[in-house]
Amino acid sequence: MCLERNELAFPLSLWDLSLWLAASSIELLVTSEVLLELIGKDNARLNRTRIRNVGIACTVLFFVTIALRILDVVLS
Amino acid sequence: MQFQTPSMSKVLLILPLLVVGLLAVSAVVYIRLDNIVHTELYRFELEFSSEWAENYWANSWLILSFLAAAASLMLFSVVYLLASYGAKTAPNRSTVVLLLLIGACAAIMSMVLFTRLETIVHVDLYQFGLQFSEEWAIPYWFHGRLFLGLTGVSVIVDCVSLAYTARVWPIINMARERLVAWVLLPTGGVSLLLAWIYESAISAFIGLGFVLWSLVLLYAGSKRYVEESMLATLILPPLANLDRLLEHLDCKGRAIFLPPEYLSDFESCRAYISVERKSDPPKPEQIRGKENGVLLKEPPGVILEPPGADLTKLLEDRLGTKFTRVDLQFLQSHLPRIFVEKLQLAKSVEISVEKDRVKVAIDSYALKDIYEKIRGLAHVYNQIGSPAASAIGCALAKSSGKPVSIEDEVISRAGRSLTIEYRIWRNVPGEK
Numbered sequence: 001m002c003l004e005r006n007e008l009a010f011p012l013s014l015w016d017l018s019l020w021l022a023a024s025s026i027e028l029l030v031t032s033e034v035l036l037e038l039i040g041k042d043n044a045r046l047n048r049t050r051i052r053n054v055g056i057a058c059t060v061l062f063f064v065t066i067a068l069r070i071l072d073v074v075l076s
Numbered sequence: 077m078q079f080q081t082p083s084m085s086k087v088l089l090i091l092p093l094l095v096v097g098l099l100a101v102s103a104v105v106y107i108r109l110d111n112i113v114h115t116e117l118y119r120f121e122l123e124f125s126s127e128w129a130e131n132y133w134a135n136s137w138l139i140l141s142f143l144a145a146a147a148s149l150m151l152f153s154v155v156y157l158l159a160s161y162g163a164k165t166a167p168n169r170s171t172v173v174l175l176l177l178i179g180a181c182a183a184i185m186s187m188v189l190f191t192r193l194e195t196i197v198h199v200d201l202y203q204f205g206l207q208f209s210e211e212w213a214i215p216y217w218f219h220g221r222l223f224l225g226l227t228g229v230s231v232i233v234d235c236v237s238l239a240y241t242a243r244v245w246p247i248i249n250m251a252r253e254r255l256v257a258w259v260l261l262p263t264g265g266v267s268l269l270l271a272w273i274y275e276s277a278i279s280a281f282i283g284l285g286f287v288l289w290s291l292v293l294l295y296a297g298s299k300r301y302v303e304e305s306m307l308a309t310l311i312l313p314p315l316a317n318l319d320r321l322l323e324h325l326d327c328k329g330r331a332i333f334l335p336p337e338y339l340s341d342f343e344s345c346r347a348y349i350s351v352e353r354k355s356d357p358p359k360p361e362q363i364r365g366k367e368n369g370v371l372l373k374e375p376p377g378v379i380l381e382p383p384g385a386d387l388t389k390l391l392e393d394r395l396g397t398k399f400t401r402v403d404l405q406f407l408q409s410h411l412p413r414i415f416v417e418k419l420q421l422a423k424s425v426e427i428s429v430e431k432d433r434v435k436v437a438i439d440s441y442a443l444k445d446i447y448e449k450i451r452g453l454a455h456v457y458n459q460i461g462s463p464a465a466s467a468i469g470c471a472l473a474k475s476s477g478k479p480v481s482i483e484d485e486v487i488s489r490a491g492r493s494l495t496i497e498y499r500i501w502r503n504v505p506g507e508k
Binding site for chain 2: 009010011012016020024028036037046047048049050051054
């Protein structure tokens with residue numbers, strides 16, 4: 001008699017997070033460029049430089065996940 | 077002097093206390109249900125095993141912890157409100173909203189965990205010999221539904237108190253992007269928790285997206301923005317005074333932005349306006365040491381700090397260097413980036429240099445309404461130029477080391493695009 005344990009586990013793997021980071025960085029970088037069109041118009045209260053910085057940070061994290069994957073392949 | 081004390085909102089005290097009461101009853105009901113499992117079920121051939129018991133206890137412990145956390149947060153919000161009113165200060169709306177919101181989330185989590193516990197009882201325990209009987213099932217179901225009902229009502233009451241908080245402190249005062257961020261953040265948090273519990277990748281992606289965008293909104297929208305109309309009320313009166321002063325002094329010449337050679341303080345910005353309509357720049361020795369005065373006898377005119385002097389300093393700050401240390405080429409390549417990227421004053425800026433002429437084209441200028449109002453000040457606009465034009469004039473004078481004057485300032489595309497033409501006085505007449 002064996003009972004399946006209901007252990008809590010986060011459902012996303014490193015690859016999933018990598019994909020999500022790539023998509024998010026594209027979204028953020030595109031948003032920062034689109035905001036350029038809103039300069040001088042009303043209600044454009046977001047700082048596009050900061051959005052671009054977050055986009056770049058996501059890109060760096062994406063490359064870190066890629067590096068981890070490569071390292072994993074090389075070491076194994 | 078007597079200060080007005082903020083009025084105490086009784087509803088905001090009563091509703092969280094009601095939630096605490098409901099959660100306390102829920103906890104009692106849950107403990108009774110737990111007793112049914114640990115006493116009644118053994119009469120129906122359930123065999124004890126750590127395999128099911130560990131899972132059951134972990135869930136049970138989490139349910140009670142979340143209930144306790146929700147009740148504690150509600151109590152804390154009441155204590156916070158009472159302490160604020162006691163100290164005769166207005167309570168912080170964000171703190172109250174956050175406490176109520178996290179409290180509601182904790183109560184919802186206890187309900188979610190209870191459904192997991194039900195799975196253990198109704199699926200797993202049959203593998204350990206439990207026989208179904210209405211004798212234990214009916215009281216178990218009754219207590220289970222009662223627990224879910226009471227906790228659900230407490231969540232609804234919590235939401236009502238949240239809505240009432242928004243009514244007491246109108247939520248409209250909060251900047252839209254911050255409001256959206258504060259809605260997205262807890263929603264994303266709950267979604268991540270649900271993903272963790274149900275191992276749902278979709279919920280995890282939604283949660284991660286919500287959390288990321290709420291943090292982006294809080295980070296990128298955290299600068300203090302002032303409405304352009306508000307900014308105009310601060311900028312225009314000093315410019316109007318300057319306009320009257322120029323009219324009174326009968327100065328007809330165009331402003332000549334002076335390079336560091338003319339000034340005792342190299343980093344300051346000054347403009348000379350002659351009495352004559354057309355005049356050449358003065359010699360450095362005629363200005364040096366007198367730049368802090370206003371009236372100049374020889375040559376006749378006035379020396380002023382141009383309206384864009386502080387903008388020049390801000391540009392230097394953002395550039396990370398002084399205009400006196402760079403040349404025109406550097407200015408040509410770096411100034412547009414500061415205008416567009418750092419200050420977000422325009423969509424694009426182009427600087428072209430041709431011999432002694434510099435043309436600056438600014439597209440989609442952000443402060444077009446203020447610009448329109450400054451155009452109404454004939455002396456300031458025609459003689460010194462707009463703050464942006466005079467700021468660039470100062471920067472050109474500093475980097476070229478020569479006097480600079482505005483030759484033309486043209487506005488087009490319904491006030492959105494500016495073209496300013498400067499003259500760099502490479503040879504000052506009468507200078508050796």
